[in-house]
Amino acid sequence: MEIKLIPPKDYLQVHRLRDYCFPNKYVGEKRDDFQYWIEQSTTIGAYDGDKVVGQLLILPLNMTVHGKNFDMGGIGFVATYPEYRQQGIIKKLMLEALREMRQNGQYISVLAPFSVSFYRYFGWELFSEKLHYSIPHAMFPNVGKQLDVVKRMSFEWPDELLFQTIQDFHNCQALVTNGSMLRDEAWWKRIERRAPDSLFAAYFHADKIAGYIRYIIPDGTFIIHDFIAEDILAEQAIWRFITSHATSVHTIEGFTANDHHFGFQFQEPQFKREIHMDAMVRIVDAFAFMQRYPWGEIHEPLYVCLEDAFCTWNECVYRINKDGHVSVIEANSIMDKHMLALPINLFSAMMVGYLSVKDALIYAKKDAIKEVVELWQKAIPNNRPVFYEYF
Structure with missing residues (x-):
């Protein structure tokens, strides 16, 4: 099984796979629209010989986080033919998508999940509630x-x-x-x-x-x-x-x-x-994201240790200075209780304002001293997000 970017000569196969795996076949203007996004997106395929048997599109989108607009990778049209399922194809596609987004400067990603638990496994987390x-x-x-x-x-x-x-x-x-x-x-x-x-x-x-x-x-x-x-x-x-x-x-x-x-x-x-919870977010490159992040009040240096099984470049201990400067430090240079320790999914939901610092720690089953939690809470702007677009 080969994972690679799908060339234009195979775009018709992308249409066929989408039409087979999703409820409604695209015709007319919708088909034209899908063709446009195949061409504009980072379109990744899983190949069995010359046949596209799995696919994923990364739409080149954007997202405002506390007043700062970020390039965002919109994950969509994830599909495999039924006879190729249970072979780890989607996992390979997701890993390649994360690498592509990082390389393309899409330091944050959003998707609409068919299964929340499935995408949580890959590091995405719920972050938007629509009424x-x-x-x-x-x-x-x-x-x-x-x-x-x-x-x-x-x-x-x-x-x-x-x-x-x-x-x-x-x-x-x-x-x-x-x-x-x-x-x-x-x-x-x-x-x-x-x-x-x-x-x-x-x-x-x-x-x-x-x-x-x-x-x-x-x-x-x-x-x-x-x-x-x-x-x-x-x-x-x-x-x-x-x-x-x-x-x-x-x-x-x-x-x-x-x-x-x-x-x-x-x-x-x-x-x-x-209430519909139909959007999930993930920070793809934590260091680059935090460098551009619109920090609130930072009265003392902040520390966070991230867990990320699929983006090993994120698995570091980070120090954020009072001026917002972010650096990577040695893991043993700070006591555990004086820093946050979070998996990437909960860290992502916290940084975009959906989870409070305290709630993120509770869901992660982690602990930190009260003063550290308060410092972090002041550093994260207090605006809950909502994502209205669909793709």
């Missing part, structure tokens, strides 16, 4: 009456100036929203190919965009895919626009961050909610 909601007509929010400035467009009937304004606004908000992804032209094109019936509504305040939604309205259900507002006034204006459809829709559906206190201000907030 999916369904609001029946009788519970539609009433946020008062006001004449708002709202501009609309769709992919079918585009407004180029408005669309560019929406894209710029989205990325400005993504830079200040922990866990968000900047969308470039290619990603918006992907959205258009996969959701060509999308509608847009943008709210303007003082001649500047202050929020927007992307949505569809199939069979009387108002389904929200993007809902981004810079403040509570913009959020209320967008809700006024949504509920102005009350005569023609019976349900509003969407999702938001689980820590958003969603619906608190509604008169009837007791509608259906479900």
Whole structure:
């Protein structure tokens, strides 16, 4: 079994393997979109002779961590033919993917797991909680009456100036929203190919965009895919626009961050909610990641010892000075109780703000003195992440 980058002459085999292993066969625009990402990604294959029998794509994406944007490897379309399973092919693909991401400067990685335990084994960890909601007509929010400035467009009937304004606004908000992804032209094109019936509504305040939604309205259900507002006034204006459809829709559906206190201000907030944990994160190169990390307050040098069975380059003891400078030190130069000792999955979830330092240690069944835990907690910005994109 040979693991290597898949050349263009074998891209048709990538389509065949994806179509066999995933529920819906890609046709039309979705097939074109998949072809684009095969070409743009680091596309790795497992070969039996000339046949691609396993594959993995590393999409060249990005992710904002506490205000700092990182190149991110998005792992997707992991598949093997059933007759080749239970042979360690996926493990070989994952190991090669980790090496490729490190080499390409993708020091952090995100994926949507088919099995959490499977990807935890390789060092990824849950880090995002999305609250999916369904609001029946009788519970539609009433946020008062006001004449708002709202501009609309769709992919079918585009407004180029408005669309560019929406894209710029989205990325400005993504830079200040922990866990968000900047969308470039290619990603918006992907959205258009996969959701060509999308509608847009943008709210303007003082001649500047202050929020927007992307949505569809199939069979009387108002389904929200993007809902981004810079403040509570913009959020209320967008809700006024949504509920102005009350005569023609019976349900509003969407999702938001689980820590958003969603619906608190509604008169009837007791509608259906479900929490989905469908994204996992992994730090690929801990040293490079920590060098760029936007540290908070560091009052004394910090120390951490990482365990990483699949990225041996991460298995070091690190010292972080008060100025944020990171170095590798000898393991016996610091007492165990004065440093954190964590596996890479829990360290990753902690550094992006999903787990507190104390919780990471509890789940790792490790210990550290109280003062060390407090120092680390001050050094990690206190913003829980949420990742909304899907690939």
